[in-house]
Amino acid sequence: MTRPFLIFPLVVLLSIALVPKLAEAAPDVQEIVDRASAAAYYQGRDGRAAVRMSILDSQGRERTRDFIIMRSDLDDVDNGEQRFYVFFDRPADVNRTAFLVWKNPDADDDRWLYLPALDLVKRIAPSDERTSFVGSHFFYEDVSGRGPREDNHVLEEETDIYYIVRSTPKESGTAEFTSYRNWIHKATFIPVKTEYYDEAGETYRTYTANAVEVIDGYPTVVQSSMEDRRIGGETKMSYSKVKYDLDLPEEIFTERYLRTPPRRLLR
Amino acid sequence: MxxxxxxxxxxxxxxxxxxxxxxxxxxxxxxxxxxxxxxxxxxxxxxxxxxSPAAARADPADSERGFTVPFGLTGFIEARLGARIVDDGTQKSLSIAETRLQLERDFYTPHAAFRLVGDVVLDSVENDLNLDLQRGRGFLDLREANAVARPFSFLDVKAGRQILTWGVGDLVFINDLFPKDFRAFFIGRDNEYLKAPSDAVRISAFSDAANLDVVYTPRLNADRFIDGSRLSYFNRSLGGITGQNAIITAETPHTWFSDDEIAARLHRNVGGWELAAYGYHGFWKAPEGARADGRPFYPRLSVVGASLRGPLEGGIVTTEVGNYFSHDDADGTNPLIRNGETRFLIGYEKEIATELTAAGQYYVEILSDFSALKQNLTSGQAAPDRARHVLTLRMTQLLFNQNLMLSAFNFWSPNEEDGHLRFRATYKLSDAWQIESGGNFFYGRKENTFFGQLQDNTNLFFGVRRSF
Structure with missing residues (x-):
């Protein structure tokens, strides 16, 4: 009976002493980047979404890609190994094509493509992660995440809303940018905007999160765009039917489900 | 505020x-x-x-999808036109001239998924109105008609007409003894037509230790091989390249459940490495034997093999081996029946520049009973080399936001001094429209080698396709 009375003032005292300090102290920049990567690519244990990509070329012609993407984090570790399963619906010539990625943060990803007309499970050579994903302005790396340890990060600025972090590749020549800057939303750690700079310091590529929704308790970017002045045009991505923590079985991410799509999960 | x-x-x-x-x-x-x-x-x-509060947003899946076909059908319509660029007195100069409508439809019930894919073909080269679904002749080519069910969580069953592929070779097949259509492959049809359909049951069992596939084909599904009707070949008894003047008519095994084929694959992954072991019992897929009276037939064949595929130095390495047992010529003494052989390949693929991928393979076929064969050759029959070596090289370049694909694939045999070069340019005008142009070049110093015999079939083609 007496113990709560003793503890209560202690908690209050500690809180008063600690809270302003916690609020003031900015987290270490690597921690900010790690948390931003986790917020953008590792929400929940696993997840599924229907994605529509609208690719506009420099002359305004539109191409679209509709696909379902499923993702599972191995052992639910943020910024660790992941599995992705992508099932294409449109355009018609890639209908039923499936794509499987085992993402290894410290090595090349393992990737497979299933071509249904040939019943062929094709292993895809690891590519430059910074090449176009299905002809869009998004790179593979933009879809599956850039390793938070691949760059040196500097917290350039902090506003009431954002951490503004500049990142420079640890190994120069491994990416087409000289550096990039990320506006990371402080409350959610969601990257709201990313600008990529060339050698002259000019922005040539811009990612923008255009809409965020809280789904199953996780803030989720449901509309985003990537503009690239070198390529010309932009790609808009919208996510629908987003669900988290579905307990996706690990076997979804195997050859079995490339050949026989997991129909129930693709609806 | x-x-x-x-x-x-x-x-x-x-x-x-x-x-x-x-x-x-x-x-x-x-x-x-x-x-x-x-x-x-x-x-x-x-x-x-x-x-700010989230704005209501339209579900992208509900938005306009453009032109769609009724009844949930998808597919494409295409036209292809191509011609021989060398003289062949035994064949038409048009190598391909066809309009093709492919329609596909999936149906689902709680217990099974059904799939139908069929091509309606107007083929002005063959002009064959007699329908033969097994050989893919006539106005209809039924590609798929199958049902998939999962009676237990660890078991998938797919029954009916289906396309089947396994093994790790790139356009080289060792343990994949499912039917191929080499005619389609050499005249410039889409790559998907290299695979002819099988009428089979595939049973796949999955476990943590390994996965097992068993494919039972109750009646032989042979290759759609080069028989002279459309592509010319070297005819041993006539001693030269022949075409429509000497079309091969073989005795085809046709008895259900006795002229059958069974193929199996045991496979598992170890990290990023894919290991597999294979077995096959059935027939050579083309009439690789001749009776004493000269009539071609399909000899019995068994194959055992293995493959490995995985990442190496930023690329993908593949290797596969298979031992072919030619039962109707078990000791290799019958020169009219194809000798047993060992097939081996090793390959490597890597992206060498942005959107440019290069892949090379070394492939070899080694006769099992070479000396027995040599001692038993009939008079006038040329002695083959003990081994046929082949090097393949593939280059694929994607351009213009991956809308243009340039690809070249070359087979070259250093000891038979022959080869086959395939090249294609495919451009996606839009999500729906695609144009394609390409060619198939066959070259060789001799007329009786694997690719050299096809030299009168060198062709160029053009195609346009509308997908829906």
């Missing part, structure tokens, strides 16, 4: 600071940000859902 004020103040303050720090940055506000760009506007306004 205070929030807005705070945002505005922050936008201004950080914008100013950023502007001062990096004046080279253009103050562009990306589209879709919703707020007007101020003069130092590199700081983004918060998107709906973070700063």
């Amino acid at each position: 205070p929030v807005l004020h705070l945002i505005a103040r922050t936008v201004f303050a950080t914008g100013l600071a950023v502007g001062l720090m990096a004046q080279s940055l253009p103050p562009s506000l990306p589209t879709g940000l919703g707020a007007p760009a101020d003069e130092k506007g590199t700081v983004p306004t918060l998107p709906p859902g973070l700063g």
